[in-house]
Amino acid sequence: MKKTFLIAIGLIIFDQLIKNIMVFSLEMGQSILVIKNFFSLTLLGNKGAAFSILSSNTLLLILISIAVLNVIYFCLIKDKKLKNIEEISYGILIGGITGNLIDRVIRGEVIDYLDFNIFGYNFPVFNFADICIIISIILIFIDTIKGDKNEISSNTK
Secondary structure, three states: OOOHHHHHHHHHHHHHHHHHHHHHHHHOOOOOEEOOEEEEEEEEEEOHHHHHHOOOOHHHHHHHHHHHHHHHHHHHHHHHHHHOHHHHHHEEEEEEEHHHHHHHHHHEEEEEEEEEEOOOOOOEEEEEHHHHHHHHHHHHHHHHHHHHHHHHHHHHH
């Protein structure tokens, strides 16, 4: 469990560092083209969740984040013998959720800045904490699927 929290703390610090650099370097709504027709740094405040879902429901999103963190800790981590991939996955997930939670509590909105345009589609602007959440969910999903396959194969022997 120690590894889980060290990963989370490291990612939270990195996330907040990047967001503070962006906030102090750009005006809200300002964009800097990094790679033409592909990637820009665009500073935006998101008062909602992914794709601005539940926009302007900051208190609800704070409470949901705290509830999810509690579920992760009390139901999935506490008093459990975690595999290495689980420690890493949960650390990344806790780091991502907490990074965005800090923004909501301190700023009233999440700071987004990664702006991609791929094949003419301009994706919603997101941040490092969002990447952490997605990667962790993918890792947990893959581990769950692999675990289920291992259980099935050991039960058929």
